[in-house]
Amino acid sequence: MRFAAIADIHGNYPALEAVLADIAAHGITDIVNLGDCFSGPLEAGKVADRLLSLSIPTVRGNHDRYLIEKRPEDMHLSDSAAHAQLNGEHLDWLRSLPAEQIYRNEIYLCHATPADDNLYWLDMAIADGSVVLRPQAEIEALAEGIDAPLILCGHTHIPRMVALSGGRLIVNPGSVGCPAYDDDKPYPHKVETGHAMASYAVLERSAAGWTAQFRNVRYDNMAMSALAKANGRLEWAAALATGRMP
Ligand SMILES: [Fe+2]
Numbered sequence: 001m002r003f004a005a006i007a008d009i010h011g012n013y014p015a016l017e018a019v020l021a022d023i024a025a026h027g028i029t030d031i032v033n034l035g036d037c038f039s040g041p042l043e044a045g046k047v048a049d050r051l052l053s054l055s056i057p058t059v060r061g062n063h064d065r066y067l068i069e070k071r072p073e074d075m076h077l078s079d080s081a082a083h084a085q086l087n088g089e090h091l092d093w094l095r096s097l098p099a100e101q102i103y104r105n106e107i108y109l110c111h112a113t114p115a116d117d118n119l120y121w122l123d124m125a126i127a128d129g130s131v132v133l134r135p136q137a138e139i140e141a142l143a144e145g146i147d148a149p150l151i152l153c154g155h156t157h158i159p160r161m162v163a164l165s166g167g168r169l170i171v172n173p174g175s176v177g178c179p180a181y182d183d184d185k186p187y188p189h190k191v192e193t194g195h196a197m198a199s200y201a202v203l204e205r206s207a208a209g210w211t212a213q214f215r216n217v218r219y220d221n222m223a224m225s226a227l228a229k230a231n232g233r234l235e236w237a238a239a240l241a242t243g244r245m246p
Pocket of ligand 1: 036061112117154
């Protein structure tokens with residue numbers, strides 16, 4: 001059994017198209033989407049049309065939730081920029097998404113963690129502003145009660161795989177559309193992949209168990225960087241150009 005996991009598209013349509021083409025080129029037809037589909041100063045409307053037509057299993061990200069819970073005037077810039085491009089059908093689709101789901105009876109999907117869509121699972125920000133691998137006991141505690149052999153999450157935009165007790169594997173495929181960002185909770189920190197390519201993962205089960213292949217795909221990232229700049233989002237422009245924050 002083999003399928004692809006995508007996450008954190010954040011409105012980056014050409015990155016999504018490049019990843020979908022790469023997935024198809026590998027003969028893979030089954031895809032799951034781990035959320036945060038639209039928020040950002042890019043092409044949320046085009047991404048929404050594409051995702052609705054794809055009709056793949058999708059869980060709701062924290063930014064997907066903000067788009068249906070908050071009033072536009074109360075939204076952060078990245079959410080309001082996306083919201084302005086979404087129609088009623090797109091928003092109804094977001095409302096229909098579950099926060100978690102079991103894929104093919106054996107794979108657990110959520111955006112960030114099972115109980116909190118805005119908490120890093122495999123990583124954590126520390127006081128000096130860096131982001132490091134979370135201690136094993138904490139990762140295990142967040143996975144308590146989930147006995148799926150393969151667990152998938154997104155949210156941090158950092159591709160990572162961690163082995164859990166009981167032979168379970170937890171995988172974050174990285175971000176399709178946003179290779180760097182900063183945040184101020186619980187400490188001001190930067191997440192930077194250090195490259196500008198679109199990331200996703202291929203999951204495969206052999207007789208020995210599940211493995212993940214992390215893939216990175218080139219696309220016209222400079223066009224998206226220029227779009228972010230034209231929309232007044234210089235930090236997005238830098239992130240899309242380099243995979244680092246200014
Ligand atoms: Fe997120």
